[in-house]
Structures are given as C-alpha cells and as structure tokens.
Amino acid sequence: MEVEVDEKDLKAAGAEMLTDGRHGLRIHGWEIESRKRSILNSLNLQQWEEKLQTSHLPEMVFGESSLVLKHVNSGIKIHFNAFDALTGWKQEALPPVEVPAAAKWKFRSKPFQQVILDYDYTFTTPYCGSQTLEIEQEKHGRGEESLGSCTLCWEECNEKIDVASLASKEPILFYDEVILYEDELADNGVSLLTVKVRVMPTCWFLLLRFWLRVDGVLMRLRDTRMHCIFKDDANPIILQESCWREATFQALSAKGYPSDSAAYNDPSTISQRLPIIMHKTQKLKVE
16 A cells, blocks of 8 residues: 655654655654565575574565664654564464365475474464663763663553544555565465554554465464554553454354355455454553
8 A cells, every 4th residue: 555645744743754765754752664675585594493493484584674663752662573473483382273185295395295284384473563662871970871670561451442533534644564474385375474554643553463374274363453642741652452363264164154265365354254262452551
C-alpha cells in the first residue's frame, strides 16, 4: 500500500520525516523507523544457526530488516526483528505439524533422501515484539555515569484498543510493511511473519502477524496489535492486544467452509472463521 503524504498534514501534526536516507518520521516525541533489507546470505545464515543452535531456518530470513519505535524522552524502545522472533520459535518448540505422507517428499533436499520432520518446520513463534529501555547516561560532578534501573513489563488490563477511532478519516502520515521471514514449506503452504505500522496525527498503530497455512492440514494466525495515543506525559501509554487463532482444514470443512487451500490466501479475509485459542490485552508499564 503506497501512501502519499501531504506536507501540510505533516506540518499540521508537528511531524517531520527522517533524513539521511532513513525511512520514517518524528512525531510527538516518537521516532518511528522501518528498515527493509535483503535476505541473509549463506555466511550470515550459518552464524544465525550457530547462535540459535539449529540447522533449520526459514527459506527467506530478512535478518537486517526491522521496525523501531522509540520514545525519546522516556527511552522506551519497541522493535521488531527476525532474530528475536526465531528465538521465540526455538524456545516454544512446538511439535511438527503432520503432513500427508504424499507431501513429505517435497521436503527433500536430495533425491531418495529420507525425510524426518522432527522439528517445528512451520517456524511458529509466540513473538510479540521486543522492548528495551534506553536511558541516556548522565554525568555527575566527579565524572561518574548513571544508567538508571527502570525496566519494562506488560501487565494485564481491561482496556481495549479503540478500533473505531482507527477507522476515522485521519490522514496517514506514515505507513510501511516489513517482512521478517517467509517460508513456502516446500510448496506445502506458507509461513510468514510481517509487521505493519500506521502513523496518524493523533496516534500510531501496528500489527505484527504470523500467518501459517499447511495445505490441507492446518491454518494458524497469531496477531499482536499495539496502539499508542499521543500525549505529553513523560511515559506514553501503549496497549497491546494478542489474539491467536487456528483450525484444521477438516474442522473448517465440517462447518461448510471450502477445503481447497486456494480459498485461504489472505488471512485478513478468513480470520473470523478461525476459532480463538488465546486472547489477552496488556499495557506497557515502566518500573
């Protein structure tokens, strides 16, 4: 989705685009930047395998791509990257999704190779983003430096993201979508992790989405939405809503839905058909 930004809208919102070839903007104390780079080369992939202690990684890992949102005054930094997401995949270590025997041969890298799918080849991750607190060093009278001891944590809350306000006719000052990793599961479906961000004059909103379709077997959708309304407070209020959905093709077919994988290319159009297995709303707290 291409967004043409009107300079008048930027000025009216007190925003300015980043310079020096960076892609993003500054607005109400936030610096929001997306970086889209090429996939990791074989040397970098090998280094990642060593760090993650695995011999399996997605076909396309955009290791240098990221989305970073930093609140300058408080030091709150929310960022999204493939390495942390794959760390989550490795730690969760779900059992492999069973595929039909007739489809297993597609996973071979060599003819006549025996295929043993003994790991989560779908690269499903519980990742909801990374949060750090970057506090500027302060010099004291004797040249000493202090880093502070604040930490960030998410606490359960009853507040909800105001979806209605996001549907208003506010101008979009910045929009981007960053792919973190992707795998076609040896032509058996798709595994895709992306993050989208939208910045308006009054708030920013993002969607981190893991989408999995194992053809004829299973669909899984893990969404994390974050929303922040711009205020002049020292510490911004950030709401995070996580929703996990999944269903087998067999269960969907029993409800009268199509069993053909081609009917499930766009997760946005079929998400409501997938039952919710986990839902929670949290607020970011500085301690």
